[in-house]
Amino acid sequence: MKENKQTVNRTTKVMIDNKNKTTPIAVKVDDLTVAYNYKPVLWDIDLEIPEGVLMAIVGPNGAGKSTLIKSILGILKPIAGSVSIYGKPYDKQRKLVAYVPQKGSVDWDFPTTALDVVMMGTYGNLGWIKRPGQKQKKEALEALEKVGMLPFKNRQISQLSGGQQQRIFLARALVQNASIYFMDEPFQGVDATTEIAIINILKALRKAGKTVIVVHHDLQTVPEYFDWVTFLNVKKIATGPVKDIFNDDYLTKTYGINYKVSIHK
Amino acid sequence: MSNAQLEIQLIASIVAIACAIPGTFLVLRKMAMISDAISHSILPGIVIGFFITQDLNSPLLILLAALTGIITVVLVEYIQKTGLVKEDTAIGLVFPTLFSIGVILIAKNANDVHLDVDAVLLGELAFAPFDRMIISGADVGPKSLWIIGSILLITIALLFAFFKELKVSTFDAGLAASLGFSPAVIHYGLMTVSSITTVGAFDAVGAILVVALMIAPPATAYLLTTDLKKMLLYSVCFGVFSAISGYWLAHGLDASISGSITTMLGIIFLLVYLFAPNKGVIAVLYREKQQRTEVLLLTFLLHLKNHTDERERHVNHLNEHINWQKVRSKTVLDLALKNNMIKFNKNIVSLTEKGDAFTSQAIDYIITNEDAQIEDMKDDFFLFRG
Numbered sequence: 001m002k003e004n005k006q007t008v009n010r011t012t013k014v015m016i017d018n019k020n021k022t023t024p025i026a027v028k029v030d031d032l033t034v035a036y037n038y039k040p041v042l043w044d045i046d047l048e049i050p051e052g053v054l055m056a057i058v059g060p061n062g063a064g065k066s067t068l069i070k071s072i073l074g075i076l077k078p079i080a081g082s083v084s085i086y087g088k089p090y091d092k093q094r095k096l097v098a099y100v101p102q103k104g105s106v107d108w109d110f111p112t113t114a115l116d117v118v119m120m121g122t123y124g125n126l127g128w129i130k131r132p133g134q135k136q137k138k139e140a141l142e143a144l145e146k147v148g149m150l151p152f153k154n155r156q157i158s159q160l161s162g163g164q165q166q167r168i169f170l171a172r173a174l175v176q177n178a179s180i181y182f183m184d185e186p187f188q189g190v191d192a193t194t195e196i197a198i199i200n201i202l203k204a205l206r207k208a209g210k211t212v213i214v215v216h217h218d219l220q221t222v223p224e225y226f227d228w229v230t231f232l233n234v235k236k237i238a239t240g241p242v243k244d245i246f247n248d249d250y251l252t253k254t255y256g257i258n259y260k261v262s263i264h265k
Numbered sequence: 266m267s268n269a270q271l272e273i274q275l276i277a278s279i280v281a282i283a284c285a286i287p288g289t290f291l292v293l294r295k296m297a298m299i300s301d302a303i304s305h306s307i308l309p310g311i312v313i314g315f316f317i318t319q320d321l322n323s324p325l326l327i328l329l330a331a332l333t334g335i336i337t338v339v340l341v342e343y344i345q346k347t348g349l350v351k352e353d354t355a356i357g358l359v360f361p362t363l364f365s366i367g368v369i370l371i372a373k374n375a376n377d378v379h380l381d382v383d384a385v386l387l388g389e390l391a392f393a394p395f396d397r398m399i400i401s402g403a404d405v406g407p408k409s410l411w412i413i414g415s416i417l418l419i420t421i422a423l424l425f426a427f428f429k430e431l432k433v434s435t436f437d438a439g440l441a442a443s444l445g446f447s448p449a450v451i452h453y454g455l456m457t458v459s460s461i462t463t464v465g466a467f468d469a470v471g472a473i474l475v476v477a478l479m480i481a482p483p484a485t486a487y488l489l490t491t492d493l494k495k496m497l498l499y500s501v502c503f504g505v506f507s508a509i510s511g512y513w514l515a516h517g518l519d520a521s522i523s524g525s526i527t528t529m530l531g532i533i534f535l536l537v538y539l540f541a542p543n544k545g546v547i548a549v550l551y552r553e554k555q556q557r558t559e560v561l562l563l564t565f566l567l568h569l570k571n572h573t574d575e576r577e578r579h580v581n582h583l584n585e586h587i588n589w590q591k592v593r594s595k596t597v598l599d600l601a602l603k604n605n606m607i608k609f610n611k612n613i614v615s616l617t618e619k620g621d622a623f624t625s626q627a628i629d630y631i632i633t634n635e636d637a638q639i640e641d642m643k644d645d646f647f648l649f650r651g
Contacts, residue, residue: 070439073442074443075442075443094443099439099440101437105437105439106436107293107436110293110435110436110493111492111493111496112432112436112491112493113491113492117436120432120433120436120437120440123433123446124445127445128430129426129427131428132429156491158491172440193633
């Protein structure tokens, strides 16, 4: 994506690691506060997500993990604070971002096919009124192929298993050909095979230089799947490389109970 | 067929099409009740518009009434957002209030024959051809035909322009928002079209029939297809069919046209509800029975695979071992035999090669939690279904 490269060059650089390597900041959140009915669910969040990480957002139920993603994507309006994607507001950078909502957020009885759902991923680049054509269809078929769902392209979506539905959602994000992927619990209610298939695709995205941000529940798999982690519980507890900060200390701070994990290593 | 008869059928059909299009999206958005609310609460808008314009067919009146429709939606959402009552309660609070304001306004101020509550609720299609559209002295047809015809053209144009946006925001509002298609804009756009269609149509067919034409055809179509475009198309067909057959039913019974059209809508829905090939009640019951038998068959085959012991597989002792009634055992045995999955050797039942392959594969799927795959596999193995 040409447009993407230009944007990257113009953005602020930041130092990460101690290798003196500079990496652009893909997502920057400043003083973000979000409230439902005047009750804050996210409180003064500052967050910088460097480009090219595969990051888990972890935290207990009600910690505001989905809310954080939705606020970054402009689906929810914050009462304070701002968000930027490669240095610019989200509105100007939509095409750089793909979003996989929770599987339960849609009605799977909707009269449509797997292929059609994946095609929806191309709508953003088309803009208002313009219709998808052969090019978009071809892209959608390629995305279905990548998630191993090509044989099911004409299936009505209610006739897919939970894991297959999740793969369709993933294919829909892939077809957007974005730089940053936000995923809300992509592993929820999927079987082990699908989980492995999904994580392999996410790792491939990271390898291709994309930034992937995942709301994640299963603490056991964090060190294995992710290289970056954000602890969230209404406030941001910590963010950084998994190898540095994924420890009992922060887990206890986030989950409020005394965490004795022998998870990593 | 007289000219007037033809015109009535034409008006009814166009109203049906104009209603079916927004109706399809209302049904998919689970907002069917909002059309009921709009159809009633536009009454004060119509009354006030009538006082101002003194003309029931004025575009200003239609816009004013449509505005009341939008206000209804906004009020319902506002009340619901307080979290004190649920959506259906909010709807139940808003529209009777607005409707009754309209009723009082009529009772206090309008002695006009045309604007009475009966006309509003039931409409009177039979009178529609009497109100003519005269352009520079020439009669160009009934006024209501022109009104609803224009509304239909606008609706179709909007549908073609924004089909993709309507689809994505109806299916997944979150995705639509993240892609830059504001769900609020599309929502209020749809509400505006629904309100205008309701106002334009109800003069001809009445408030209750408008609701029926918006909800029944899409609900019927939903049972027959898994494709949004086809659902729209079927809705339009059911609407038009009900409109025309309803007209002739009314003609035969010498009864209300709008009542007869609604009756036809109900009958068609009932027929489809019972007999639809996949989602119909009978199809569902049949499939459940089939699946029950097939699960029993699989249980039986697993039993055979698990037990090499001849005593467990003797045909006369099967009942005791798997604890089934005779009738059930016989059904299952017959089905297994018909599909060449078992064979008899001196009253000892054993699996054929095919039966063995089927059972092994089914076990695999069950263990790996891919139960859904068993259904696909059945097509390969079964000559006869349960």
